[in-house]
Amino acid sequence: MAYSTIKTDTKNSVTLIRLDRPDALNALNSELLGELATALSAADADPKVRAIVITGSEKAFAAGADIKEMSEKTFADMALSDFFAAEANTITAIRKPIIAAVAGYALGGGCELAMMCDFIIAADTAKFGQPEINLGIMAGLGGTQRLTRFVGKSKAMEMHLTGRFMDAAEAERSGLVSRVVPAAKLVEEALDVAGKIAEKSQIAVMAAKEAVNRSYETTMSEGLLFERRSFHALFATDDQSEGMDAFLEKRAPQFRDK
């Protein structure tokens, strides 16, 4: 499918989606978020795809929702359209693993998009922030909830109220990103990690993703029960036998998603 604001490429079971509005630092407008949701849904439905990486440019993952598009909107426009909620719901419902590979600015909706992914690998040039307060608004794509869970109330509150940016080192220290790599190696590293995930049993990968995400939605005892039931269910798969046999026979497993 031809897109105008993103580029997609699938190799070795991994789909790389590159946000591509260079003149606007990949600002998220309706077209880009619509295309991203479509591309992610297509990758989720494609049996050849086992993991997804979303990245931007060297200068920006995404500098936020498109301020030009939002500038003329009224309360009624935003409320009645439930601005970008449908796209966010599509992105967060994707069942295959999604890695955000962030270089440069990940601001406002850009930071929120990165946090909707399963984990974030950052280039040493990455800068995260929720600067909506400088525009007289606030975060609207999950930033107040997700950033707070990643980095804690104090840091999240400071970032939302002052609009200050967090660099890659602080983001790693605070648990916002899983690790930091040199900018020149970012996409290669992210594809490498995605490739490693693609080699696992997809049934187990999806179950693990679902269970970790569950921890954000429920109590500890419900989450532990959910985990235990999913863990038990994996013993109904051929991939469990294959994984354990391969370990005992000192060979690499050949998972078949069965």
Ligand code: HXC
């Ligand atoms: C539209 C944007 C943009 C944005 C940058 N551009 N960010 N256009 N929306 N969010 C455009 C600029 O207008 C400019 O276009 C071009 O990209 C290059 O940006 P510069 O500002 O010239 O670059 P630089 O001086 O390097 O500064 C980079 C920057 C700055 C610090 C990232 O662009 C910036 O502060 N951007 C806005 C960040 C922000 O406030 N994000 C939150 C948005 S609100 P021209 O045509 O002039 O060359 C949001 C809400 C989410 O995200 C919730 C939605 C439901």
